[in-house]
Amino acid sequence: MEQIEVGGGSSRNRAARLDTLPEDCISMVVSHTSPRDACVVASVSKTVKSAAESDLVWEKFLPQDYSSLVPLRSLDFSSKKEMYLSLADDSVLIDDGKKSFWLEKGSGKRCYMLSAMDLKITWSDCPAYWQWNTVPESKFKRVAELRDVCWFEIRGKISCEMLSKGTHYSVYLVFKRAGGRSYGFEDTPMEAQVGFVGKDAASKKFVVLEPIDMDQPSGYRYTSVSLTWVSREDRTRRLREVGGNVEEPKVRVDGWSEVNLGRFTLTMVVMMMMRLSFLLWRLSREIGRVL
Template sequence: MVIYHTSPRDACVAASVSKTVKSAAESDLVWERFLPPEYSSLVPPRSLDFSSKKEIYLSLADDSVLIDDGKKSFWLEKASGKRCYMLSAMDLKITWSDCPAYWQWNTVPDSKFKRVAELRDVCWFEIRGKISCGMLSKGTHYSVYLVFKRAGGRSYGFEDTPMEAQVGFVGKDAAKKKFVVLEPIDMDQPSGYRYTSVSLTWVSREDRTRRLREVGGNVEEPKVRGDGWSEVKLGKVYIHDGGYDDDGDEIEFSIMETEQGDWKSAMIFQGVEIRPMKEGEEMVITK
C-alpha cells in the first residue's frame, strides 16, 4: 500500500531494494493504480499476451494508441503515468482547409495519423483546437505544441513572420498571447530576397528587427524532434485538482497570422501535442 501511493518511477526504484519489496513493487495491485481507469479499452489486442499490469502500463508508455476514430493518439508519460495526447490535424479547425486551392489532405509515412494537412498557399493562416479537461491528469502542468515540418524540404512565407499563439480555458479568463515562428529566426541573415509561393519579396534586416520589436522581441522558435518533425510551444496550462477538471470544461488553443498578408505555403501539419511539462520547465499557473 505504501508503493501504491507513489509513482511508476518510485515503484521501479523500490523494486531494487530486495526480492520481497520487488514482489510488492511489481504487483498488479500497484500497477493497476498507475493505469487509467479505461485502460482496457486503450490497449491494443496484443495486450492479451501481457503477463502483468506493469507490462500493460509500459506498452502505453512506449507506444501511443489511436483513439476517437483515429483522430487522436494517447500515451502515458513513463515516469509519472500522466496522460498525454496528440490531436491530429483532422481534429483541428483549420481555416480554408476544405478548399483544395489552399490546403490538401495527404498521407505521409512518418505520421501517427492517416492524414495530415499540407498547406498549399494562404495569406490568412489560422489553426484552432480544443480538448476536454476531463481527459487530462489533474494537478498537472501541461505544455501545448504544434507539430509540423516543411513540405519537400522548403517552405515559404514563414521566415520573418511572427504568429500569435494562445492557450487557455474556454469561457474563462482571456488566454495570454505569445508569439511564435515556424522557421528559426536568423538575425545574421543579410537583407535580400525571400521566396514566396508566387514571387520574390525583398526583406531587410531592419524590417525583420522591426517586426520583432512590434511583438515585444520575445518570440518562441521551433525545435526539431527525435522523430524528424518540428514543434513549437504554443503555451502552457495547469489542470487543477478541482475547478477546471469537469468534462464540461475545455482547453482551447490557437495559432494565427492574419495581418501581414504574406502568402505562406509548403508546410505539413501533423497535429497538436499536449504533454506534461518536464522538470526544470517554468511552472507558472495559467488561470
C-alpha cells in the same frame, strides 16, 4: 492498535522496516507513490521488488478507463507493469484514429496528440489552399499540407475530463516541411493562445515556424505572387513589435519539428481550447504538413 512508523531514521533503516511487512501491505504502500518511485524502491530487496512489480501497484498507475483505451492490446501483456510501460513507450490511436494517447513514463500523467483531422483549420476544405495526404512517417491516416494561404488559423480543443487533474500541461504544434522551401514564416512572429473555453487565455505568446537567423543576409523572399525584399532592419522591427520574446521550433528525434504554444494548469474540469491564430503579412506556400 499497533501503528507502523513511516518517517524518521536513516533510509537503510526505513527500507529494513518496509522489508518486514507482508507483501500485499508493501504493494498497498507503493501504489500510493509514483511509477518512478516504484521502480526505485524495487531495488531494496527481492520481497519489496516482488511487491513493487505486482499488478496491484501498476493497475493504480494505469488510467481507470485503460481497458477501453487498449482493449485488444491488453491480451498481449503478461502484467499490468508491462502494459503501463507499453503505453509510456508507444502511443495508441483512439477516437477513430483522430487522437493518439500515451502516459508520461515517470508520473503516469495522460498525454494526447490531436491529428489534423481533429483540428479546425481555416480553409482546409479548399484544395487550392490545403491538401489532405497520406505520409508513411505519420502515425495518423491523413495529414494536412498547406499549399497557399494569406490567413493561417488552427484551432483545437480537448475535454479536460480526458486529462490528469492538478497537472501542468504544455501545448505543442508538430509539423514538417513538405518540400525544400517555405515562404512567409521565417520573418513573421505569430500569436498563439492556449486557454479555457469561455475564459481569458491562460497563455499568450508569439511563435515562428522557421528558426530566426538574425545573421541571414538581407535579400529577396519569393512568395506565390510576388518578390519581396526583406532586410535585417525589417526583421528586427517585427521582433521588437512583439517584445522580442519569440518561441522558435525545435527538431524532434522523429524528424518532425515542434513549437511550444503555451502552458496551462488543470485545476478544474472544463473544456480547454487551443487556438493558434496567424495573420500573415503576405502569401505563403508549402510551409509543411500538420500532424
